[in-house]
Amino acid sequence: MGTLSKITCFLTLFIICCTKNKTVFHEKKDVIFFDKNYNNLTKLKKENYLDSLGDLLIKTRENDTLTRNLHLELATEYYYINNINKSLSHSEKALKLSKEVNDIIREPKALFYIGDCYRNTRKDSAYFYYLHAEKLYIKIQDYDNTARMLFNKAHILFYDGNYIECEVEISNAIRYLTKSKNYQLIYSCNNLMGNCLEKLANYDEALRYHKIAMECLDTMRINNIDKDEINNYNVTSIINISNLYDLKGEYSKSITALQGILTEELKNRWPRLYANVLSNLAYSKMKNGDYNNVQSMFFEALNIVESSGIESDVLYKKIYLGEFFLTQKDTIKSIEILKEANELAVKIKSSNEVLTSLKLLSTVDIKNSLFYANTYINVSDSINLVQKNAHHKYARIEYETSLVTDENKVLSKNNLYLLTICVGLLFLFIIISLFRHIKYKNKELIFLKRQHLANEEIYQLLSQEHEKMNIVKENEKAKIAKELHDGIMNKIYGVRMNLGFMNTKIDDKIIKKRREYIDELQNIENEIRTISHDLSYTTFFDGNDFNYLLRSLIENHQNIIETHFKLESDPQIEWLSIPNIYKINMYRIIQEAILNVSKYANAKNCTIKIILHNFLELNIIDDGDGFDVNHKKNGIGLINLNERVKSLKGHFKIESVKGKGTKINVMFSLHILMMDQKYS
Structure with missing residues (x-):
């Protein structure tokens, strides 16, 4: 009966994945936009339309907020039409552009989208991207998305059989959602916790978490959340709770709960959910010993899921039918259906259902019981080994990511210390340089002041010396003037008077006397020349x-x-x-x-x-x-x-x-x- 919980858990994750922001239009300079009729297009036309937008977006070669948003929007739309490769391509492009400009809002979102693209093909890669997105969301204190990443990691761990690690991740997610109003995510986390505890055989705690999830539905109704969405949540929770009642042997409670939601509206609007409820109700009645209409209920549920082409649902229904025919002692029919179930489980790589079908075959097919038992043991050992390796793989991813984070923290801390020291040294250098500059300027001012005073004193001294020399020159001039006046002028006057007197006489004695006066004039001339010569060379140096x-x-x-x-x-x-x-x-x-x-x-x-x-x-x-x-x-x-x-x-x-x-x-x-x- 425990296999059905996988269906409900898948439904929960599907609901969470559909909560990506799905906006049907964007604008980029009036060129790139989602047409208002986009939602009415067929899948092929949607893909062609998205391709044309993608080509136009790449040609812009810009890296602004709108460009990164459009890449993420295209990734979302491709994801909804199940074109995972193109969704991955645009998610990676958005991640690259976000890293180039350190866009801390869109970088974790791109990591989240890449993880979604890898979820069904490379779980370890998906886990890696969810983990990195979680670290960035914590850094920017976006706790709702932090919880979402923890939920996604827990879901991967759940499907790999790492239930203990799954419980830890979900516990952390619920802790981050303490003050959140994201009731859909709160519901999904509590629902997955219930499924995880069911696998750990802690049925009472599992039932408690499923009831907490049911309580979230009342809050969602108050907040006018979509009624169809609430109905899907409600059906999922009732199926999970009925699984727990079956595991506890309380089949009547399970029958009552399932009969309450088995309606024609459910059959018409959500046939897959209806098929799951119908097969679960038939299984509970079978376990309770009530075989009335059980076979027809199983076949009706099987026909519904076969027409939808969902192989996992077909597998579960065939296992239920095989077990039903076993209770009816129809060994041939039971072996036939269980073999089909085993082949289908191997085909879709559903390990738990492979083990379940082998276990039932070993019980029904007495002739080949040993073969099925050995196969069961080998497959079980292989699954345990894979789960063990998966456990180590996810633990290694966590460790290596933590190691890189710690190294980055140490590097950032060292860089901060280095930057602080450099800034401090630079500041100290500036202060010292400024102090020395001021000191130098002060010395320069003092020197200039002293030099100015010295120049003034030297100027005064030179002025005094110049004044002394002028006095000496004036004295010398007065002396020369006196000599000219008292000596030379008198001599010239006497010679002139005598020559005038002698000018009237011409005897020899007078002529001789006149010649003497002429010689005297020559002497006076020499004396004047001497005075003139001394004057031109400053007689100051003769007298001192x-x-x-x-x-x-x-x-x-x-x-x-x-x-x-x-x-x-x-x-x-x-x-x-x-x-x-x-x-x-x-x-x-x-x-x-x-x-x-x-x-x-x-x-x-x-x-x-x-x-x-x-x-x-x-x-x-x-x-x-x-x-x-x-x-x-x-x-x-x-x-x-x-x-x-x-x-x-x-x-x-x-x-x-x-x-x-x-x-x-x-x-x-x-x-x-x-x-x-x-x-x-």
């Missing part, structure tokens, strides 16, 4: 000691900067014998050098040496920062120094290394000095 002027220049700078200046002048040098033009230029060179040391060198010490040997040599040496001579050779200050030296036919050289100070060397030839002094 040159060493004193240099020390004054150094002391004026010494007061405003930290560099220690030291003057070392050869005492053998007679500065009065050196032409002013050389002293002026040496003074300007030293002045420019001191200014450069003050502004740029950052030196602690600077020595100015003036040495006399075959040359008059000037050395200016500091221990400052130094600089790259090649980069600074075009500086205005250096060019001016060089031009001053070259104008006097001297030799100019500068040596400097970064971090090791600077040395300026200037040399003038004594021969040239003497020549200049002679011609001056």
Whole structure:
């Protein structure tokens, strides 16, 4: 009797599969859509119509939400017209597109659809895709679809005989449906749990779950769910409950329950359900010892399912008939029908029905009893081995999937740690860089401020020196003016008066005297030339000691900067014998050098040496920062120094290394000095 529960479980799964979202129209830029008359087309026309939509969809080559939805919709429609290959193709396309854009809503849905396509051919593959869909649905907290995937996995386990694992999966599914309003799914899960517990011989618990499923029907009626759907659920549950009554030996309860739903409406609208109820009622009456109309009921049910072409239903009815003829002692008829049932069970690979038919044949066919018994044992061992392997296979799928998930979690965690560390280091680097930049800017501002103050002090010092030189020049001019007025002008006036007086006389004595005055005019001319020459070369250097002027220049700078200046002048040098033009230029060179040391060198010490040997040599040496001579050779200050030296036919050289100070060397030839002094 337990074989009938397979029919009811199949009906439950069929109902669940039909709950895929079946929308009869979509739009994609007003080009791809399901026509409103689509549902009225024949199967062939539907397939042609879907093919044309699929071709048009592929040509768009877009990957947006609507495209992925249409692939899933086409997969659904192909599934309904039983074209599994094309349904699988569009489901896989939807999965690929969803993964490309990380569409977490449609990716698990595509996995779900692929699992449905593999359910009847490759159960392990179907289980694999349901499992992956389940993981993704949990991730997005879609608990109704999580429960649906658990139900699908449980259904596969149930049909492979893994009833304990099936019970675990269904328990998890029911747990996820605690707050759900998907009453169809709640019903199906409780119904499958009842069938599973029936196989585990826990009849009382199985009956409890079937009654919970029946209670869901009342809620469905309140929520105005389709009456035909509720009727199918109701018939399925009553059949399952009657199976349990039969297994418990309570045949009268089973007969009462089945008679209540055996109606003409059921026969006319749902002939397959009617045939199942009729054969179950006949079986219960047979087991209860009531053979009235039992044979005709079995044959009526068999004729209905044979006309529908559903071989599994035909198989069950023939097994029932074989067992009925066995109770009627019609051994020949019983053996004939049971052999047909066995051949059909082998054909459709219904392992449990193969065992059932072999067991009955070993009882009925006494002559071949040993053969059927051995065959039964071999088949049973094979089935147990297959179920054991299936158990390990599904457990391995669960384990490997869990392992991959754990590895992904560890990888994601490590990536998160790495990303956090990188962001932290980057943030730290930015803070340090910003701090150093601010510190550098502050130093730069302080340096610029100090430099500005130093420039102001140097400017004031130069202004003071310039003012002193102007005073000296003015004094010299006043002295020259005095000499011109008091000396030369008086001499010229006297000569002019005497020459005027002598102009009227022409004797020899007067002529001689006149010649003397003419010589005197020549002397006055020479004196004026001397004064003019001294004026053009600044008599400032004649009236002052040159060493004193240099020390004054150094002391004026010494007061405003930290560099220690030291003057070392050869005492053998007679500065009065050196032409002013050389002293002026040496003074300007030293002045420019001191200014450069003050502004740029950052030196602690600077020595100015003036040495006399075959040359008059000037050395200016500091221990400052130094600089790259090649980069600074075009500086205005250096060019001016060089031009001053070259104008006097001297030799100019500068040596400097970064971090090791600077040395300026200037040399003038004594021969040239003497020549200049002679011609001056």
